[in-house]
Amino acid sequence: MLRVVGSDPALGVHLRAWCRGAGHVFSDEPAESYQIARGLAEQQRWTGAERAGGAAPTDIVRRPPAHWGLAARGALVEAGGPGPSFDLDDRDVVWADLAPRLYAHAAAAQWDPATAVDWGAGTDLPDDIETAVVQVMTYLVENEQAAMVIPARLLARVHPHFREVQQLLAVQAADEARHLEVFTRRALSTGRPMGTSSAGGRESLNTLLMEPDFSLASFLLSVLGEGSFLSLLGFLDEHAPDPVTRQVTRLARVDEARHVAFGVAHLEHQAALDPTLKGRLRAAVERRHDSLTDTAGLNADVFDALIILAAGSWEPEAIRRGHAAVRALHDAMDEGRRQRLTRLGFPADEAAELSALHTRNFM
Amino acid sequence: MPGTTLLMGAVAYDPKVVTIWEGFRHYLAGKGLPFDFVLYSHYERQVEDLVDGRLDAAWNSPLAWLRAQRLAAARGRTVRSAVMRDTDQDLTSVVVVRADSAYAGLGDLQGQVMGVGAVDSPQATLIPLSHLRAAGIRPDEDVVVHRFDVGVGLHGDHIGGERDAARALVAGEVEAACMIDGNHLLFSQEGTLPAGATRVLAQTEPYDHCNMTLVDTAPTDLAEEFVELLLAMSYADPQVRPLLDLEGLKVWRPGRDIGYTALDRAVTQTGFYDERGGLTAKEYIP
Ligand SMILES: [Fe+2]
Ligand SMILES: [Fe+2]
Numbered sequence: 295m296l297r298v299v300g301s302d303p304a305l306g307v308h309l310r311a312w313c314r315g316a317g318h319v320f321s322d323e324p325a326e327s328y329q330i331a332r333g334l335a336e337q338q339r340w341t342g343a344e345r346a347g348g349a350a351p352t353d354i355v356r357r358p359p360a361h362w363g364l365a366a367r368g369a370l371v372e373a374g375g376p377g378p379s380f381d382l383d384d385r386d387v388v389w390a391d392l393a394p395r396l397y398a399h400a401a402a403a404q405w406d407p408a409t410a411v412d413w414g415a416g417t418d419l420p421d422d423i424e425t426a427v428v429q430v431m432t433y434l435v436e437n438e439q440a441a442m443v444i445p446a447r448l449l450a451r452v453h454p455h456f457r458e459v460q461q462l463l464a465v466q467a468a469d470e471a472r473h474l475e476v477f478t479r480r481a482l483s484t485g486r487p488m489g490t491s492s493a494g495g496r497e498s499l500n501t502l503l504m505e506p507d508f509s510l511a512s513f514l515l516s517v518l519g520e521g522s523f524l525s526l527l528g529f530l531d532e533h534a535p536d537p538v539t540r541q542v543t544r545l546a547r548v549d550e551a552r553h554v555a556f557g558v559a560h561l562e563h564q565a566a567l568d569p570t571l572k573g574r575l576r577a578a579v580e581r582r583h584d585s586l587t588d589t590a591g592l593n594a595d596v597f598d599a600l601i602i603l604a605a606g607s608w609e610p611e612a613i614r615r616g617h618a619a620v621r622a623l624h625d626a627m628d629e630g631r632r633q634r635l636t637r638l639g640f641p642a643d644e645a646a647e648l649s650a651l652h653t654r655n656f657m
Numbered sequence: 658m659p660g661t662t663l664l665m666g667a668v669a670y671d672p673k674v675v676t677i678w679e680g681f682r683h684y685l686a687g688k689g690l691p692f693d694f695v696l697y698s699h700y701e702r703q704v705e706d707l708v709d710g711r712l713d714a715a716w717n718s719p720l721a722w723l724r725a726q727r728l729a730a731a732r733g734r735t736v737r738s739a740v741m742r743d744t745d746q747d748l749t750s751v752v753v754v755r756a757d758s759a760y761a762g763l764g765d766l767q768g769q770v771m772g773v774g775a776v777d778s779p780q781a782t783l784i785p786l787s788h789l790r791a792a793g794i795r796p797d798e799d800v801v802v803h804r805f806d807v808g809v810g811l812h813g814d815h816i817g818g819e820r821d822a823a824r825a826l827v828a829g830e831v832e833a834a835c836m837i838d839g840n841h842l843l844f845s846q847e848g849t850l851p852a853g854a855t856r857v858l859a860q861t862e863p864y865d866h867c868n869m870t871l872v873d874t875a876p877t878d879l880a881e882e883f884v885e886l887l888l889a890m891s892y893a894d895p896q897v898r899p900l901l902d903l904e905g906l907k908v909w910r911p912g913r914d915i916g917y918t919a920l921d922r923a924v925t926q927t928g929f930y931d932e933r934g935g936l937t938a939k940e941y942i943p
């Protein structure tokens with residue numbers, strides 16, 4: 295029994311009304327005094343409440359129930375309530391032990407596009423070279439779009455119990471947002487219109503968007519696609535005709551390395567638990583290859599632009615060198631893919647075979 | 658299907674009424690009770706259908722309960738208040754004035770304008786005006802009654818009339834306003850009544866509000882099961898808790914009919930209904 299005293303003249307009126315709403319028993323006997331007997335509702339509310347696993351990443355559960363929903367991991371969760379459908383709710387499908395560390399690393403490595411790039415550095419290039427830069431940037435923006443949308447979509451499906459995976463995907467999407475910004479800004483820096491976007495290129499990216507399976511999407515995007523982009527961005531860094539192009543591709547490459555690392559770590563973790571995974575990965579590559587067979591592959595304008603950038607001019611000798619450099623880029627991409635496939639447990643011959651089936655659009 | 662399903666009436670004073678009774682229907686069906694509900698746009702038709710036996714039960718406002726009693730008595734039927742929410746018991750209404758006004762008691766309101774709720778609001782019109790009469794002040798003669806008719810036919814379930822009266826008080830259009838105690842708290846919290854701007858001039862005795870009315874033509878076994886299932890609903894049950902929260906209670910209590918004396922007196926004084934439950938209220942078109 296709680297006795298309440300106070301100086302507000304409306305205390306009795308309000309206390310009576312408040313007690314009624316809260317399920318407590320109000321009494322104004324004896325006169326001029328107010329007493330409250332506690333109702334049961336608040337204690338009843340917490341019967342059947344349970345902890346949503348442990349707060350630490352080591353205390354995650356395998357299958358968090360839907361009704362834990364948005365609750366903080368480790369919180370005491372009232373029974374009942376909505377059961378939002380986060381369909382990626384299996385630790386063995388979404389989790390990687392590396393995720394918390396990778397997230398911390400990613401959060402610390404965020405750079406500011408306004409200051410990380412020396413935008414004042416000259417981009418005064420011959421017309422053909424500038425046009426090639428604009429074409430490559432146009433292509434990169436298109437690919438970054440896919441790379442941003444896919445983790446964002448996956449993120450919205452991951453059960454919040456696996457918070458570090460969500461955080462990592464969120465930062466990954468934010469990374470791509472910055473990539474979009476700097477590539478767009480470089481493309482427009484000399485006032486030229488954007489380059490071309492081919493149906494074949496978008497077709498290739500569309501097959502990534504259409505992949506609903508978390509592991510397969512992560513495999514096709516991060517391991518194979520962003521993996522190939524590591525080589526491409528390295529190539530652009532090496533052959534950049536101006537400091538701004540060099541800086542933006544270099545900054546993006548550091549982020550991409552992290553995206554690839556999570557993809558590989560996550561699939562390594564999963565391959566160890568699921569012996570059928572490799573077969574499914576293989577089938578995904580083959581399926582995607584088949585669906586892209588009759589498309590044009592890499593935009594020819596992009597291919598030409600890469601050669602021009604490596605060549606530096608239209609001189610036949612330069613073009614020969616440029617062409618060789620782009621061939622070497624293809625080889626480097628292939629080599630990188632085979633290495634990563636081997637890490638996931640594919641034998642060398644199978645890795646080579648699958649790498650060869652990867653999209654000609656690079657991503 | 659009379660006799661095979663317990664049929665309850667409720668008034669759709671708000672869209673959430675559908676959600677509430679759909680939820681109860683689902684819950685009760687899960688417990689094995691064939692239960693269905695009919696929604697009405699106002700209480701008068703619901704009460705008539707109840708006493709005519711077209712309904713077995715009705716979720717009744719206090720005014721609807723009194724009319725059900727009068728109608729039933731006139732036809733040799735009986736109705737009973739079977740269950741109530743904990744929040745339906747021991748409510749009070751208050752007469753509120755501006756804090757800086759000079760009024761020290763109800764008698765000081767002589768000749769002034771007083772804001773009340775809708776014509777059929779028990780808590781904001783009928784009971785407070787009856788309280789005034791008991792203090793020797795005749796509404797419409799000693800004070801000017803300004804009615805805020807929002808949701809007429811809903812027996813005061815719509816909060817709009819009380820809120821409009823509160824606003825008019827703050828705006829200086831009326832000298833006093835009547836409302837239920839909980840709404841004085843709510844209006845103070847939401848800022849309709851600025852903090853410290855009003856004070857309570859008078860408070861009525863506690864009275865009761867809604868109840869689940871059962872008519873004697875209802876199939877006895879189904880009616881008993883219905884009451885038992887409601888009384889057994891526990892706030893500790895996570896399936897039940899959202900329903901109780903939505904309907905605004907923590908626990909169902911056995912119904913009682915002792916808390917309607919003040920309203921019954923008001924109904925008789927104003928001739929709101931006649932003794933046989935006839936609709937005789939002036940300026941009342943539900
Ligand atoms: Fe990127
Ligand atoms: Fe990326």
